[in-house]
Amino acid sequence: MTEVFIIGETEEVFVLFSRALAQTPVNLSWVGNIDKAEKQFINEKPDFVFFVAKKLTLLHNWLSRFKSFKLDIPFVCFIPKVGWERRELIWMAKAAQVIELPKLTKEFVQIIESVILPKNTSKIGNKELTGNLNVFDVVDLIINFEEGNKNGIVELKKQSKIGQLHFNKGKIVNAVYGNKDPHKALEILSTWNTGIFSVKLDNVHHSVRMHLDNKQAISECQKYKQQHEELLYSLPDANIVFTASPWLKYEELPHETRLNLLFFKRGGTLADFFREHEDGGVHLLKQVDSWIKTKKLLQKAQYHNQLYLVKKRERKSAVRKMLDKILTKEEPPVFKEIEETVEENSSIEKGLLDASKKKEHRFRDYDSLSSFRDILEKSI
Helix, strand or coil: CEEEEEEECCCHHHHHHHHHCCCCCEEEEEEECHHHHHHHHHHCCCCEEEEECCCHHHHHHHHHHHHHCCCCCCEEEEECCCCHHHHHHHHHCCCCEEEECCCCHHHHHHHHHHHHCCCCCCEECCEECEEECCCCCHHHHHHHHHHHCCCEEEEEEECCEEEEEEEECCEEEEEECCCCCHHHHHHHHHCCCCCEEEEEECCCCCCCCCCCCHHHHHHHHHHHHHHHHHHHHHCCCCCCEEEECCCCCHHHCCHHHHHHHHCCCCCEEHHHHHHHCHHHHHHHHHHHHHHHHCCCEECHHHHHHHHHHHHHHHHHHHHHHHHHHHHCCCCCHHHHHHHHHCCCCHHHHHHHHHHHHHHCCCCCCHHHHHHHHHHHHHCC
16 A cells, blocks of 8 residues: 655545545555645554645745655655746755646546556666656656767557667767657657557667767657647646637548547547547647637637638528629620520521510619619628
């Protein structure tokens, strides 16, 4: 049973956590604020500590006090929605995970389980050979290999997806993920904050496919991950249903864009879309953000408003076509043909005169008819 202390301002979070984690092998204890927790640490050492704070200034004070206790206990921070820069400060304080509240129960449980119930790990000396990406991400792995001047391959697994990092004497030389080039593979793998990794040390000289030193690789990972996080936070709630605009002309869209927008033709959530396209990275997040801003993706009310306008325009178009056909100023083809051949074939002159007489009854006030058409269209 994993023992967890919860440090928070009120006990309501304890009730929330207890309900969500009722089916997991976790024993939760609410210990109040940091002053009360300090006394509790004297008698008991939990496996994890949860910090829950609505104000970041309060959280930073708690973390500073907690560090002064010099306890080797991993901790998780639960915070309100904030920008990447503020989250980064908490990561720098060595938090095992930073989680935004509120979260859906299913997602919340998955994150908590992946952090506090990690897979069994094997060790050689003091170095872990397997671990959880919530605790040890790509940047940590690069730093660890560099410090140990080690050769080897790190395999990363996220559900059914697998990636690799290759190292020569502590330097990252390749990143492998599907058919992506090494730089793109490294960027995608750097955003994985769930899943597991396993390390296989060796003496192989791995092929150099990526010409970045470790400092550059770490910088690229951090920039990409920051951009990825900022875009995710800027998007609407992932569980809102969006529908593709009825104005869209799919045949005029680029192939990839057309396929992606067709996902939303009958409605779908961003969460479902990103589950199917999680390798799209920053590029896809930018596209989705653009589709929402340019009204290619619409929420329910917006979609129905546009659908009404589309149908109204279709009705107007049908009326216009009908009236244009009735009120056309052009002579019917039969009269044009008669005029062209009248000089060549005088035998049809009588037929032409008869036809002209039949036209005498036609209404000729086209301005009045056009006004009538416009009034009729506006009434639709």
